Amino acid sequence: MDTITIYHNPNCGTSRNTLALIRNAGIEPTIIEYLQTPPSREVLTDLIKRAGLTVRQALREKGTPFFELGLDNMALTDVQLLDAIQEHPVLMNRPFVVAPLGVRLCRPSELVLDILPRDQQGPFTKEDGEVVIDELGRRVRQA
Numbered sequence: 001m002d003t004i005t006i007y008h009n010p011n012c013g014t015s016r017n018t019l020a021l022i023r024n025a026g027i028e029p030t031i032i033e034y035l036q037t038p039p040s041r042e043v044l045t046d047l048i049k050r051a052g053l054t055v056r057q058a059l060r061e062k063g064t065p066f067f068e069l070g071l072d073n074m075a076l077t078d079v080q081l082l083d084a085i086q087e088h089p090v091l092m093n094r095p096f097v098v099a100p101l102g103v104r105l106c107r108p109s110e111l112v113l114d115i116l117p118r119d120q121q122g123p124f125t126k127e128d129g130e131v132v133i134d135e136l137g138r139r140v141r142q143a
Contacts, residue, residue, distance in 0.1 A: 004022055004027050004029035004098065004100075005029060005030040005031075005097070005099075006018060006022065006029045006031055006095050007032050007034045007047070007096040007097075008031050008032065008094065009033065009094050010033065012095070013126075013128070014094070014108065014109050015094050017109035017126045018095045021109060021112050022097070022116065024121055024122060025118040025121060026118055026121050034089055034092060034094065038089035039092075041082055041086055044082065044085060044086075044092065047103055050098075051102075051104055051105050055082055055085075058093050058105065059071060059081060059093060060090070060093040060094070063090070064088065065090075065091070066091060069088070093107065099117065102114070103115070109132075110132050110139070113139060120133045121137060123137070
């Protein structure tokens, strides 16, 4: 069985597209709506590390209190940034996907294709109209 977990925000188009790509591979993932059920500090730290990111790279600026909290201050430590994410889960960038082939912050959403254990089962077009998977289930390479 292919176990996939997505840290999802249903109000985010990138997150919705990522979830749809997982389902297009015939996989029903475990969905964690992280704004309602934030990951523990340990889980968040592990996600960031396994995705090959820094804590700062895992921060979301748009639509968050990033600037109001002074998180653009480059002198802040990872501990301080993690504290801010724990207090304001909206600061966690999304969607993180955990799959048998790795962990990714799927921005853009098609990054999930690199870690899915199954091929796409049919065509897929993102919400904005961008074709990602053709009618034969093959990834479309954008120039």
